[in-house]
Amino acid sequence: MPDQAEKSLYQKHIPIVTRSVKGQFRTFKTAVMLLAYSVYFLLPWMPWARVSAASQAILFDLTTRRFFIFNLIVYPQDIFWLAMLLFIAAALLFFVTGLVGRAWCGYFCFQTLWSDMFIQIEHLIQGERPARLRLKNQNWNLEKILKIGASHALMILVSMWTAITFACYFSYAPTFVYHFFNGTGVAGGYFAVLVLTLLTYMAGGVAREQICLYACPYARFQSVMYEADTLAVTYDAKRGEGMKGRTIPIQGLKTQDERTLAGHGDCIDCGFCVQVCPTGIDIRNGLQYQCISCGLCIDACDNIMDSVGYPRGLIRYDSERNMASEVPEPPRVIWKRFKVIGYAVALLLMTGLLFYNIGTRSDTEVSVQQVRQPLYVMLSNGSLRNRYLIHIVNKTESDQIYTIDVDGISPRSLDMRFFKAVSIKAGKGLSVNASVNLSAEDASKVREFNFLITQASTQKVIKVETNFNSPREHD
Amino acid sequence: MSQDNKKVTVETTGHVWDDDLQELNNPLPRWWIWGFYITFGFALVYWLFYPAWPIGNTYTKGIPGLNNVTYVATKVDGTQETKTTHWNMRSKLMVEMNDLQAEQKPYVDKVASKSFEDVAKDPELMQFVNSAGKTLFATNCVPCHQAGGQGKVKFAPNLTDDYWQYGGTYENIQTTIVGGRHGVMPAFKTILNDAELTQVSNYVLSLSGEPHNADAAKLGDAIFHGDKAGCYACHGVDAKGNIAIGSANLTDKVWLWPDVLGAKTPEAKLNEVKTLIYGGMDKGVMPVWETRLKPEQIKLLTVYVHDSLGGGK
Ligand code: SF4
Numbered sequence: 001m002p003d004q005a006e007k008s009l010y011q012k013h014i015p016i017v018t019r020s021v022k023g024q025f026r027t028f029k030t031a032v033m034l035l036a037y038s039v040y041f042l043l044p045w046m047p048w049a050r051v052s053a054a055s056q057a058i059l060f061d062l063t064t065r066r067f068f069i070f071n072l073i074v075y076p077q078d079i080f081w082l083a084m085l086l087f088i089a090a091a092l093l094f095f096v097t098g099l100v101g102r103a104w105c106g107y108f109c110f111q112t113l114w115s116d117m118f119i120q121i122e123h124l125i126q127g128e129r130p131a132r133l134r135l136k137n138q139n140w141n142l143e144k145i146l147k148i149g150a151s152h153a154l155m156i157l158v159s160m161w162t163a164i165t166f167a168c169y170f171s172y173a174p175t176f177v178y179h180f181f182n183g184t185g186v187a188g189g190y191f192a193v194l195v196l197t198l199l200t201y202m203a204g205g206v207a208r209e210q211i212c213l214y215a216c217p218y219a220r221f222q223s224v225m226y227e228a229d230t231l232a233v234t235y236d237a238k239r240g241e242g243m244k245g246r247t248i249p250i251q252g253l254k255t256q257d258e259r260t261l262a263g264h265g266d267c268i269d270c271g272f273c274v275q276v277c278p279t280g281i282d283i284r285n286g287l288q289y290q291c292i293s294c295g296l297c298i299d300a301c302d303n304i305m306d307s308v309g310y311p312r313g314l315i316r317y318d319s320e321r322n323m324a325s326e327v328p329e330p331p332r333v334i335w336k337r338f339k340v341i342g343y344a345v346a347l348l349l350m351t352g353l354l355f356y357n358i359g360t361r362s363d364t365e366v367s368v369q370q371v372r373q374p375l376y377v378m379l380s381n382g383s384l385r386n387r388y389l390i391h392i393v394n395k396t397e398s399d400q401i402y403t404i405d406v407d408g409i410s411p412r413s414l415d416m417r418f419f420k421a422v423s424i425k426a427g428k429g430l431s432v433n434a435s436v437n438l439s440a441e442d443a444s445k446v447r448e449f450n451f452l453i454t455q456a457s458t459q460k461v462i463k464v465e466t467n468f469n470s471p472r473e474h475d
Numbered sequence: 476m477s478q479d480n481k482k483v484t485v486e487t488t489g490h491v492w493d494d495d496l497q498e499l500n501n502p503l504p505r506w507w508i509w510g511f512y513i514t515f516g517f518a519l520v521y522w523l524f525y526p527a528w529p530i531g532n533t534y535t536k537g538i539p540g541l542n543n544v545t546y547v548a549t550k551v552d553g554t555q556e557t558k559t560t561h562w563n564m565r566s567k568l569m570v571e572m573n574d575l576q577a578e579q580k581p582y583v584d585k586v587a588s589k590s591f592e593d594v595a596k597d598p599e600l601m602q603f604v605n606s607a608g609k610t611l612f613a614t615n616c617v618p619c620h621q622a623g624g625q626g627k628v629k630f631a632p633n634l635t636d637d638y639w640q641y642g643g644t645y646e647n648i649q650t651t652i653v654g655g656r657h658g659v660m661p662a663f664k665t666i667l668n669d670a671e672l673t674q675v676s677n678y679v680l681s682l683s684g685e686p687h688n689a690d691a692a693k694l695g696d697a698i699f700h701g702d703k704a705g706c707y708a709c710h711g712v713d714a715k716g717n718i719a720i721g722s723a724n725l726t727d728k729v730w731l732w733p734d735v736l737g738a739k740t741p742e743a744k745l746n747e748v749k750t751l752i753y754g755g756m757d758k759g760v761m762p763v764w765e766t767r768l769k770p771e772q773i774k775l776l777t778v779y780v781h782d783s784l785g786g787g788k
C-alpha cells in the first residue's frame with residue numbers, strides 16, 4: 001500500500017466515527033451547547049416594545065440601516081463599535097488561549113457545537129461507535145438506507161432551522177417564519193436560508209473536523225499564543241509509558257505495582273482516547289495542531305483509570321514546562337506572565353472604552369462641513385461670507401425638531417434661509433445649508449465660532465466648533 | 476488520522492535546504508481536488524452565459540438570447556429607445572442608470588411641480604437639490620463658473636456673492652440660464668482722450684472707495700454724466716447699473732472685468748479700469764441652455780444656484 005499512497009494525488013477522507021463518553025468535560029460541553037443553543041434559537045423571538053420598528057429585542061434592520069439591540073440603536077456611523085468589538089473578541093481569544101489553550105475551539109466554536117450536535121444525532125439514530133462502524137461497512141440495504149437517510153434528514157432539518165433563525169435576526173421573526181412557510185416570503189430570504197442551510201449541513205454534517213484542519217485560520221494561528229506555561233490537553237508520557245512503553249493489561253500486568261515492577265507505564269493501550277477524539281488523533285503522540293482541546297480524551301482516560309483503579313489524570317490539562325520538569329507539580333493556571341497580563345490590560349481598556357462610548361453617545365449627531373470652494377466670498381458691501389453644510393442625525397425613535405444658532409458671533413450674521421428650525425424624522429439624517437456673513441472688520445477678528453444645535457423637546461444643546469475663513473495678512 | 480489504523484509515513488520531495496529543511500509532499504484532500512475540478516465545469520458554463528474568448532476583433536458572446544440585458548437609452552435627439560444586447564458591462568451600467576433615474580424621478584417631478592419658494596422651503600427637496608444640482612452644475616456650468624460657482628475675474632461672474640448683473644431672483648436666474656446672456660461695453664478710445672480716460676477712471680474708483688485722485692475724479696464725474704461719453708445711459712445716473720441690460724453696478728466692492736481688487740498699487744488699479752474703458756469689452760457671453768437642458772433640469776439648477784450656492788436674492 002505505501003507505494004500506491006506515494007503515487008496518489010489525493011488523500012481519501014476517512015470519516016471519523018467517535019465513541020460517546022461521560023465525564024466532567026462532556027458535561028461542560030453539553031452545558032455550553034444547551035446555553036448557546038437556547039440563546040441563539042430563542043433570542044429572535046424575544047419581544048421588546050418599539051416605536052419605530054418591529055417589536056423584537058434583537059433586530060438588525062438592514063433596510064433602514066438600524067441595528068436594534070434591546071434599548072440600544074446602532075447606526076452605520078457607529079461602525080467603529082464593531083471594530084472595537086472585534087478587537088475585544090481578538091484580545092479575549094488571545095488571553096484565554098495563552099492561559100488554557102484552544103478553549104474557544106474545544107467548547108464554544110460554532111463548528112464544534114454543530115459538529116457535536118450532528119454527531120449526537122448519528123449516535124441517537126445509528127447507535128454507539130461499533131454499531132455505526134458496522135453500519136458504515138455493511139452493504140446498502142433497507143436498514144442502512146433508513147438509518148443513514150434519517151440521520152442526514154435530521155441534520156438538514158437542524159441546519160434549516162439554524163438558517164431560518166439566522167434570518168430572523170434580520171427581520172421580524174413571526175412574520176418572516178409565517179411568510180417563509182406560506183410561500184410568500186421574499187426571494188432574498190429563501191436564498192439566504194438555502195445558502196445557510198447548505199453551509200451548516202456541509203460544515204457540521206459532512207466536513208466536520210476538515211474545517212478545523214484545512215479551512216479555519218484560528219486553528220493555524222492559535223498555536224503561536226501557546227507558551228511553555230499554557231495549559232494544554234497533555235498525555236503524561238512519563239507516567240503512561242514507563243521504561244518499556246505502554247501495554248495491555250495481560251495476566252501479571254494488572255495492578256499498578258506489577259506494571260511498575262515490570263517497567264511498564266499506566267497506559268493500558270485501550271485506545272479509548274483515540275476513539276472519542278472528534279478530530280481522530282492520538283493525543284499520546286504529543287500536542288498536535290489537529291487537537292481542538294475538547295477534553296473528551298481526558299474524560300475517556302479518567303473513566304478507564306477509574307475502572308482499573310489507577311489514579312486519574314494520565315491525560316490532563318498541564319503545561320509544557322511542568323511536564324518537562326523533574327518533579328511535576330499539580331497543574332495550575334499561571335497567569336503572572338507578560339503576555340497574559342498584556343492581553344488582559346488590552347482587553348479591559350478596550351471594553352471600558354466601548355462601554356464609555358456607548359454610554360456617552362448622544363441622541364443627536366451633528367457634523368458641520370465648511371464649503372471649501374470658495375473658502376470665502378466678498379459681498380457687494382465688502383462684508384465676507386462663509387458657507388457650511390450642517391448634517392444632523394436624529395438617533396431617537398421619534399421625530400424631532402432642531403434649531404440652529406451660533407455662538408461667538410452675532411446671531412444676526414447667521415442666515416439659515418427657511419431652516420432655522422428643522423424637523424427630522426426618527427432615525428433619519430438631514431443636511432441643511434448655512435451662510436454666515438461678517439463685516440470685513442468682524443471677519444478680521446473671528447477665526448473660530450460655534451454652531452449650537454438644540455433639540456427642541458429636550459433643550460439639549462450640541463456645540464460644534466468651526467472656522468471662519470477670510471483673506472488674511474499673510475495671504 | 477489515527478482512526479484508520481495505518482502508520483503515516485511522511486513523504487518528501489527529496490529537496491533539502493540548510494541541512495534539514497525538507498519539503499513535504501502531502502497529498503491534498505480529495506474534496507479539495509474535486510473542488511478544483513468543479514471550477515473547470517464552472518468555467519464552461521460561464522462561457523455559455525458571458526462574453527469570454529477574444530477572436531480577432533471580436534469575441535464570443537455566449538449563447539445568443541440566453542443572458543440578454545434590456546435597457547432604455549436616450550438618443551442624441553432626446554428620444555428614447557429600448558435596446559436588448561448580450562450581457563456586457565456597459566449594458567449593465569445602463570440598467571443601473573435606468574434604475575437610478577427611476578429612483579430620482581419622484582424628486583425631479585416634485586421640483587418641477589412646485590414653486591421655487593416651496594422647493595427652497597422643503598428640507599428634503601433641498602437636500603436633493605444640493606446633490607443633484609451639484610452634478611448638473613459640474614457637468615454644465617463648471618468650465619466657466621468654476622467648481623464651487625466662485626467664477627473667475629475677467630472671465631465669468633461669481634455666483635456665490637450677492638451681486639447679480641442680470642438680477643438674482645429665481646426668475647432672473649432662470650431667464651439667464653434659459654436664454655443665455657451677452658454682455659458688451661463699447662470701446663471709448665475714439666471718444667475720450669487719455670486725460671479724460673484717466674479722469675473718468677478716477678471717478679469710477681471713487682464710487683466704491685478705492686484709492687483715487689479726488690480732483691481728477693471730480694472732472695471724471697462730469698464726463699460720466701456728460702453726453703459726450705454718456706456712461707450714465709447704461710450704468711445709471713447713480714452708477715448702480717441696470718439688471719435689464721446687465722450693466723455693472725460701479726458703486727459696490729465686486730469687480731468682474733477690471734481686476735481692481737487683485738491690483739496691488741493705486742496706479743495698477745487705475746490702469747485696470749482705464750484699459751477696460753479704452754478698449755471696451757465683448758466677452759461676457761453665456762450660452763443658451765434651453766436647447767441643451769430639459770426644463771426641469773433648468774429649474775433644479777436655478778434653485779441650486781439661488782440657494783445651494785447661497786447668493787440668491
Ligand atoms: S479550529 Fe477553527 S473551526 Fe475548528 S474548533 Fe477551532 S476555531 Fe472552530
Ligand code: SF4
Pocket residue numbers: 233273276277278279280281282283290291292293294295296297298
Ligand atoms: S486529542 Fe483529546 S482534546 Fe484533542 S481533540 Fe482529540 S479528544 Fe479533544
